[in-house]
Amino acid sequence: MKDFQENGSVENLNQDVNMASEVSTSEVQQGTISVAIADIKPAKRSKLSLTTRKNLMGYWFVLPFILGMVLLYIPALIEAFRYSISTIDIVPGSYELNYVGLDNYRHVLQVDPTFIRSIFETTGDLFINVAIILIYSLIMATVLNRNIGGKGFYRALLFLPVIIATGVITEAENTTFTNLSSGSLDIEAGAAIAGGLFSEVDITLLINSLSLSPELTDIVVGAINNIYSIVTGSGVQLIIFLAGLQSISPTVYESATVEGATWWESFWKITIPMISPLILVNMVYTVVDSFTRYGNPVMDGIFELISEAVYTEAAARAFVYLVIVGIIIAAVMAIVNKFVFYENR
């Protein structure tokens, strides 16, 4: 998103600079005239130009954010880093930190048996999920973009999960399931109540009979079993793709059709390049979303540690996780940005 943002802003910036220079000259003239006429006290006149003074006003507007950063967020971040290299003792009225170096990190990376595994699990799932979510939401957006009736109605319902299927709801759904499977209930009734639409065994058998490679089978079966989380996790992406599709001028398609292009050809030669910036946006959104989503094993692990008051190790885990997330997002943006087509470039 950042790269995309930069590209966008660079173009805008150029325009803005041009405009700003035009505006500034006129404004400066106006300023001097009005000052000359209205202001009799020349001593009060600021040495800065009107544009500079205007721009400095911006600090007042972003002041809340700066204050939040300086007073709360950055101290909290630094504090979190200090936890991760210390042990913590709570004394009445305050707490004490004792520096222990990289012990917490060593513990997280070398001793703790679950953390590394959950990181790999999350990351592995992530790549598959991002691909599936993007393909699914692009297909659905293309379908919705056709002139079929009830578009608004469908769109509203497909967006519904963004509002309600988040946070605690997902977690509560999961607890329902674990309650059931640990209970004395037999699996069949459990699956029926927990809302399993498919019997996992049947699907696996069916796809196995196609004699694909086992990895591919796993991915397909996983996608089918996760269909609910995929559908509910792609509301925003779908709407963004849909808006992108609607912003492509129909004349482009018309001329392609006149030149003899089929629907399939125009999809690959027009639609995909035109919405490729949005593919990047959606990709980054999906990555960030699934890294911070509830029910993510790494997150749950950190949260568990916090609720057990093992703050130092939780902080160490969080920082390791942050670094990995950062690397992955940077890599995604660097790679995908190569394939993105910007119209105004």
Add this chain to the structure above:
Amino acid sequence: MEATQKNFLNSNKLLKMRRSFNKRNLIERASNLLCHIIIIGIIFLILYPFIEKTLTTFLPYEDLADKTVKYIPKSFGSDNLNTLRWTIGIMDYWKALGNTAILCLVTSLIQVMVCTFVSYGFARFKFPGRGILFATVIVVLMIPPQVIMTSLYMKFSFFNLLGLPTLFTGGTINITEGLWPFVLMSMFAIGFKNSLYIYMLNQFFRGLPTEIEEAGMIDGSNHFGIFFRLMLPNAVPMMVTVFLFAFSWQWTDNYYTSLFLGKSETFKVLTIQLTEIGKYPGSDVIFTPVFKSALNGTGILLTILPLVILYLFGQKFFVQGVSQSGIVG
């Protein structure tokens, strides 16, 4: 003359009829039908848990234990509301609902105001350091809240902002239980997903014409006047969108609620009370796994019901807000 006209009309009609049986048209219709079927199927997938939970809620206790019963109760009577009554009792629903509503209203109103203010600053002023600050906004969006969770909790447990609490009480104060952490974080635009709201509103303000400001300047307004009198009225639809998102994400959020209100006895909120159902120490005879899962399902339904109602009325703002937020083009 009339005859020819009639003939012409007839032929026109014929043509229309023939066209409707045209091969191409038929393919078009078939593919449209296929689209409808696919979409309806996926919408069914989305709605299925709700339908299923709603129906299970109204099953009386005996029917829940009875394996031959599914969705439609055998008997109707006051027993049908048993699950609902239990859930409301365990969750302390009405009190939690009120608290959640207050929490969400307060935080999302503050967040909308602050984020609009901040994003206007980013969108319309080219002060030195703007690029770095805006990059910070985006980076904050990408930092998982868990990273600073612990230290934030400690910060609010031993709260000492600018040394003011020490000045008045002679020590640090604990403000973790209650609205204060939420209010403070919203005021400083670092609350839950606030960076996303700043980004959305920033893109919106960048799309507004600069002539508005120039007109305001010429008429002698200062920048705050321009912002409040000229920009805010224009931004109302986008602000409603952000408000709705802030409200509903805060409603279902349980990072911050469980961090700050997780152990609170005085300020119960829905998301925390929902987890109480699983912990409820009922006897195993009544609280069979089936009954517990029915309670849990009803709890989920009751938690999101206000949001569903909100969505019914504000649907337009939610969906159009995302597509008009300027993320696209």
